Amino acid sequence: xxxxxxxxxxxxxxxxxxxxxxxxxxxxxxxxxxxxxxxxxxxxxxxxxxxxxxxxxxxxxxxxxxxxxxxxxxxxxxxxxxxxxxxxxxxxxxxxxxxxxxxxxxxxxxxxxxxxxxxxxxxxxxxxxxxxxxxxxxxxxxxxxxxxx
Amino acid sequence: xxxxxxxxxxxxxxxxxxxxxxxxxxxxxxxxxxxxxxxxxxxxxxxxxxxxxxxxxxxxxxxxxxxxxxxxxxxxxxxxxxxxxxxxxxxxxxxxxxxxxxxxxxxxxxxxxxxxxxxxxxxxxxxxxxxxxxxxxxxxxxxxxxxxx
Numbered sequence: 001x002x003x004x005x006x007x008x009x010x011x012x013x014x015x016x017x018x019x020x021x022x023x024x025x026x027x028x029x030x031x032x033x034x035x036x037x038x039x040x041x042x043x044x045x046x047x048x049x050x051x052x053x054x055x056x057x058x059x060x061x062x063x064x065x066x067x068x069x070x071x072x073x074x075x076x077x078x079x080x081x082x083x084x085x086x087x088x089x090x091x092x093x094x095x096x097x098x099x100x101x102x103x104x105x106x107x108x109x110x111x112x113x114x115x116x117x118x119x120x121x122x123x124x125x126x127x128x129x130x131x132x133x134x135x136x137x138x139x140x141x142x143x144x145x146x147x148x149x
Numbered sequence: 150x151x152x153x154x155x156x157x158x159x160x161x162x163x164x165x166x167x168x169x170x171x172x173x174x175x176x177x178x179x180x181x182x183x184x185x186x187x188x189x190x191x192x193x194x195x196x197x198x199x200x201x202x203x204x205x206x207x208x209x210x211x212x213x214x215x216x217x218x219x220x221x222x223x224x225x226x227x228x229x230x231x232x233x234x235x236x237x238x239x240x241x242x243x244x245x246x247x248x249x250x251x252x253x254x255x256x257x258x259x260x261x262x263x264x265x266x267x268x269x270x271x272x273x274x275x276x277x278x279x280x281x282x283x284x285x286x287x288x289x290x291x292x293x294x295x296x297x298x
Binding site for chain 1: 153155156191193199200201203207216227228237238241273275277278279285286287288290
């Protein structure tokens, strides 16, 4: 397989995982910066036309993986692929951010849930979403219902 | 950084990239299977409750990367991070699929745009989408407008 390399790093106000909102109803409104390395700068051409981006990044401070775990949103264990746990077989994170502005190699974004210094692996344009009414949210919807949310 | 490892492989009808619908208005309705390796099976616990999944995978038949390229949807070049080109600094693909059913280690899904045998790196639940009216689609919207779509 390929050898991952950072294309840049996240600049965020979060320095410890405890600071990042988690669990049911967690809102990710924090602003931050995607600071892209100069050698990949040409890859940003025309990105400013998109309102939302997928950011694929490395959970670089996560160790090992756990196939079953109890997420902050529930008191019951679920499979890692049915959660957003950082302890994954491949420690890859995925965040949808809103692109607020671009200044050269810096993308100012809203919706950051990564720690400061997180290595970025890829950025892709967000082109369409699944309508809310077509979504089933499994154990998370059940956990919300149990908590009366 | 971490060393990627497959958690499973895509079973798809596509054996050549030419067969995969591309460009403006491409619909991905193809069904396929996410065939998960037995040692990661426990990670699928409760996944069947979700209607849609993010699949993160490797462009394993793509070589090298190109920071600027002309996608099939346009006749003008754009930065790789503003496109879904396979020739990325980290050859990581991202697809949203609809989960049709699960049979043990096999996830039957709709919306496959990967080649048969593609290594899967991660699966995550799709929890919410950005509403269509909040999306700006940059050069893609412009290219569509130019082509009268």
